[in-house]
Amino acid sequence: MNIKIILRVIGLLMFVEGAFMILPIIISLIYGENDTMGFVFSSGINLLIGAIIIWLTRNASKDIGKREGFIIVAIVWIIFSFLGSLPYYFTGAIPNYTDAFFETMSGFTTTGASILNDIEALPHGILFWRSLTHWLGGMGIIVLSLAILPIFGIGGMQLYIAEVPGPTPDKISPRIRHTAATMWVIYLVLTLIETLLLWIGDMSLFDAVCHAFATMATGGFSTKQASIGYWSSPYIQYVIILFMFLAGTNFTLTYFTLRGKFRPVLKDEEFKYYAIIVLGFTTIISVGLFITAQYGFEETIRNSLFWVVSLVTTTGFGTVDYLMWKPVLIAVIFMLFFFGGSAGSTGGGIKIMRIVLLFKNGYYELKRLIHPNAIIPLKFNKHSVDSKIVTNILAFFVLYFIIFGASIVVFMIFEPDLVSSMGAVASSLGNIGPGLGSVGPAENYAHIHPLGKWFLSFLMLLGRLELFTILVLFSPAFWKE
């Protein structure tokens, strides 16, 4: 194990985090609020420790193997959250460290579950940092560093695989560095456009930036206690729906679309099912809401569409409280917790591609029963899928639901209500945000026992790195030389 390079990459990334903390310092200076020093301290600690580690490991060899890749990614995410929580703690915005860590992990993993009871009371710098954690975590910390730091040679590949473990990693250019940079440019451009569109609506520029960060990262932190429901403007809701949908789309497809090539999008199977899932569930929920006649015509469709997109993409922005709906509709809503955006998007969760492949494989299995000798390859986008990938996906599902089930049991220690437990666990594991029962969209996670918060933080990380990257660290084989 090349410990020096592990430390070096971590040091470099701490330095990057410290540099990003300068942004909220500027915000707090602009608004003249009293949280400046908290950020200065946090940023200083990051920059200092980062610089020391970089200096100490200056002669590290650049070999990054598979093991180093997994360890670096896992540790980087954990350290980012530990140090990223310092601003909350130092400024006194969140005086309890457990809460501050929970909020940060929820931010970086783009979960969007909050422990804050009075968001509007917080200074602008803190709110900005909160949204920025989403934005940095959304596209991935490693992907960001690959794009901006010229330090990774071939090892960058290992890190990329560990952080973006989707079923088939797509490259849009021969160099991983160039691919990462392109992704970030698309990400940045979409964020800017959304900011502009929200600003044209009646959002302030500050709120527009923060919400654009949270939308494009499929995060879910809002600067308002009532989330998007604060703005009664349908325009703002539609803009956010559109951009949540884009954030949940494979960025490779967005790349081709932006370059004027529409065929890849139209021919992409995952995108087709993504659209079908969104439209299908919107129809079901709309019909349900029509029958109960809770809202007007346009409002019904808007509310259904908003929640469906928000949950499928794992954003977790809210308008109305779905827990007020009929139980059967809540059950339908709960199903949406288990989708996740497309592979190669910023959405967390299981990912549509895996679900499509799982269902296809299940269907072909039936066919194989009838024609025992038939060779029926599993096809996706007109190419047959390697059986290794299928096995990997099956293993992913098994693990996901074992972890889901076991976590509910564990979490019941802290939260006596089964429904709330299910909601909290599914929401954390899927990086969504709002759950059911006592952690529903109108509630928050403040009342949960501290140990429960650490547990949920762990689930968020597990979900964000798509299980394997974290779980492999717990396998004895990983540590054997």
Added chain:
Amino acid sequence: MKIVIAGAGEVGTHLAKMLTDESHDIVLLDDSLNKLSKISNQIDLMTHTGSAHSFEDLKKTGLSKADLFIAVTPYEERNVFACSMASYLGVGRTIARINNSEYLEERYKNKLRNMGIHELIYPESLAAKEVVASIKQTVTRQLIEFSGGKLILMGIKVRNNAPVLNKSLKDLDLNEHNISVVAINRDNVTIIPNGKDVIKDGDIVFFVTTPIQEQYVFELTGKKVFDIKNIMFLGGSRVAQKAIDKLGDNYRIKVIESNLEKCKQIADKYDKVLVINGDGRDFKILKEEGIDKMDAFVATTGNSETNILMCHLAKTYGVKRTAAEVENLEFMGLAENMDIGGVINKKLNAASYIYKFTLNAAISKVKCLTASDAEVFEFIAKHDTKITDKPIKYIDFPEEAVIGGYIRGEQGYIANGDTLIQQGDKVVVFTLPSGIKKLEKYFK
């Protein structure tokens, strides 16, 4: 530079790896997803699954914007056709791997060029050349000729009987004799020597000199040239066949090959060669065929381990010259240490041959040294380049590289600090891998 490589075989993979390290953008095309996914896990490049001779698949690799297309699938006709298609799709330059020396003939060059095939590479032929060189030149570990032999580079293993031992290069005053020492390989590390360095027992020393001085170098290193008459080839691979072709009729050659069909083929093709059907690892056969009477033993079976071990065994039976094809890069150093006279690697040969097309400077020859990780270039000095600016000692030449000599007109010369390179000179430069990129700017 953007380079598309078709064929993820041994040569293709090695090239991809080397060129990626040299910061070129590589797209690798192959029809086996399995092979590609293994490679894309290790090397930072883009892969496409598809056929090298499908317009659609070639288009997907972004050929129209690429500078170079290299077709190195195992099938010659596919490579030639793929290059032709790639040219049509707008790639700057194409290189096809071939298995047929007919294509190399000058008179067909234009025809091929019209078809859009710009360069040809024949790895087996390159390897065979190495085999022949190591048989014809029995003293050196490696012999490279520049401009048809006007200047030569020789890698010689120095043993305790050599007069040059333990003397510093300055004291030897080799420049007087038109000899220059460009590198020393000691314990698998290559050193670019200065005047103070001393030649030690066991070093492989690389001399650049003119052919007239060849004999003096042998004297210095205590080597005696011996003649080779009887050669035994283990394995009748394509490399072996090509080598037999090139050796001509002056040798008595025996080939031991286990595949009967192949044996018949070889026997058909070469009248004077004695073909033995049998497993070359069976020592009884080797003895029956008189391995102890052989002057040279060449192992070119498909298995590197077999080749190394059998050469080693042949040595113990008193065979003076051995050559082994070692495709496994990790084994090359090991083979060198086991005193196998010629270590031949098809991949490295092919890769350095193709390498020159990726550099911007005018290069007439690139060769990798098997006994070291370094490369030798023959640059053509152009008008108004840095190298023709002032005498060598005033040029801030990279530390990792050294100018061995130059060829002006019909004559080869050894370079020293006062040499002023002129336009049109061919300059022989020896460099470690880290120096290659830096060299470019001196000749551009």
